[in-house]
Amino acid sequence: MTEQSQSQGKNLILRDASTALSMTQDQVMRKLKNNELGRLSIDDFKSTKKTPIIIVLDNIRSLNNIGSVFRTSDAFLIEKIYLCGITATPPHKDIHKTALGSTDTVAWEYAEDTIELIEKLKVDGVKICAIEQVESATMLNNFEVENNTKYALVFGNEVKGVQQTVVDASDTVIEIPQYGTKHSLNISVSCGVVVWDIFSKLKPMNS
């Protein structure tokens, strides 16, 4: 056990609900300092077991969105991000603005052709889930995860969405149900929503 993970363990114990019950209200509601959050170091991140989720960015235009996907992927220990087609790659100052260093932790690779990548991932047994609005999409709340399965979540261009050919090559299509006037959510928000939902279903978490 490294010094880092020891201090993380202590922190988790300190934050245990039963300990909290014996605290006064003021102590309980105290905001945690950054060094009390028990976050991983870059080295610990690299060696930590990852969530069986891969993210595929299919021709994402916005550098802010790319950076934000990195930041979300760091938080949920995403295995790898594939940056496809026109999607820019780190290092880039506008990716850094929203990634805030998470390009140094999350594994990533550039792939020119999204279809070729997907076919390769399928050979490796990865289940391909395009996040799109199609006729028979599975609504996110109804999507059930399977044990011992690795998922690739494909997010598409801000205007055009996931390419139809990529949708056709996917194993399933997941849609975030939406009830208002706009056609879609921002892609970095969509990524957060879908990753959180599937992460929660994959991994029973402790309080």
Next chain:
Amino acid sequence: MTEQSQSQGKNLILRDASTALSMTQDQVMRKLKNNELGRLSIDDFKSTKKTPIIIVLDNIRSLNNIGSVFRTSDAFLIEKIYLCGITATPPHKDIHKTALGSTDTVAWEYAEDTIELIEKLKVDGVKICAIEQVESATMLNNFEVENNTKYALVFGNEVKGVQQTVVDASDTVIEIPQYGTKHSLNISVSCGVVVWDIFSKLKPMNS
């Protein structure tokens, strides 16, 4: 029934899973055009029953984040957004860039003092949930919603988070569990994650 909601009804029928089963794979995976998504008109949005969630933005600095919260709020029929302290208000071209018109649908109001607003909401019976990292926070996955309860979700400044005095005045604190190296998620991503999670728990949705 308006013409809009009639066409929405037809669209929902068209997308029924049993209909989809009789389609060929190509038809089933066909991406939907914007006019097939059954989205509401602005007028229909105004009169539609809202989700019992209010969003409170406590001193948000980034105009992109504010706009993105509007877009997410449109998608999940959020009742109202309160823009507090230094949080900028529409109309503003940099809010519009990410809100994409949702400032015309989602109800909003400026409140100078977040604490005063929270005390007023509490008098109205609204349950105040700060989204923060505190000693005894309830992890989002463990947060249970109550029936017939309206929630105000308070999101804080990009650097400082929700003010300690606002945390102290809240009924409960919800934390998004995070496992990587970074201290927090982007605020528009956090908003998407928490709104989706609570929305899913509040409202049993159809496929």
